[in-house]
Amino acid sequence: MTLLRTHLGGALRTARLAQSRSLREVAKSARVSLGYLSEVERGQKEPSSELLNSICEALGITLPSLLADVTHSLRAAETPTLTVARDAA
Amino acid sequence: MTLLRTHLGGALRTARLAQSRSLREVAKSARVSLGYLSEVERGQKEPSSELLNSICEALGITLPSLLADVTHSLRAAETPTLTVARDAA
Numbered sequence: 061m062t063l064l065r066t067h068l069g070g071a072l073r074t075a076r077l078a079q080s081r082s083l084r085e086v087a088k089s090a091r092v093s094l095g096y097l098s099e100v101e102r103g104q105k106e107p108s109s110e111l112l113n114s115i116c117e118a119l120g121i122t123l124p125s126l127l128a129d130v131t132h133s134l135r136a137a138e139t140p141t142l143t144v145a146r147d148a149a
Numbered sequence: 150m151t152l153l154r155t156h157l158g159g160a161l162r163t164a165r166l167a168q169s170r171s172l173r174e175v176a177k178s179a180r181v182s183l184g185y186l187s188e189v190e191r192g193q194k195e196p197s198s199e200l201l202n203s204i205c206e207a208l209g210i211t212l213p214s215l216l217a218d219v220t221h222s223l224r225a226a227e228t229p230t231l232t233v234a235r236d237a238a
Contacts, residue, residue: 062212063198106197109152123151124223127216134213 062137064130066103068112071129073101075119090118151226153219155192157201160218162190164208179207 076086087097092111099105100115107115116123165175176186181200188194189204196204205212 061199061202064201064212064216065198106195108195109154110150112153113150122227123153124220124227127153127220127223131213131216131220134216138211138213 062134063103064134065100065106067130067133067137068107068126069101069103071126071133072115072119074129075121075126076101079119081119086115086118090114151223152192153223154189154195156219156222156226157196157215158190158192160215160222161204161208163218164210164215165190168208170208175204175207179203 076083083094083097083101087094090097090111091114096105096111097115100107100111112126113123116126165172172183172187172190176183179186179200180203185194185200186204189196189200202212205215
């Protein structure tokens with residue numbers, strides 16, 4: 061089943077890795093525990109809206125920009141055939 | 150503060166009202182309580198990813214489509230000046 065928290069976590073992880081930053085550094089900046097951020101990134105925990113804002117702020121990204129990435133990721137997951145067809149063309 | 154659950158709830162409420170459906174009907178179809186759905190729509194409760202999927206299914210909308218609406222709503226909320234300027238033009 062496609063779950064919002066899986067794609068949300070993936071998008072947060074992608075944003076963090078694109079900045080070559082560690083879980084520890086971003087967690088500290090967002091004032092959340094390293095374990096919490098790790099669980100959120102792996103889609104194992106639903107972040108509250110408040111903590112999601114803290115994480116976005118720590119990453120220097122906006123909530124709508126993150127959501128746009130999540131929407132894209134969800135759409136890609138829902139249309140595997142089309143994605144393959146586009147890649148092959 | 151801009152919160153994801155506020156805009157998520159608003160987008161769900163907009164989708165339900167666009168179909169002229171009652172809270173009771175959609176809650177029953179999604180197998181959630183009327184009180185829970187009402188709290189989610191008002192941004193007072195964070196829906197779990199699983200229940201969000203149930204509500205989307207009950208409304209006949211997809212998760213990425215809902216998220217695209219939420220992204221739009223968040224962007225509109227973050228740029229009030231631009232929105233006013235566009236309306237006035």
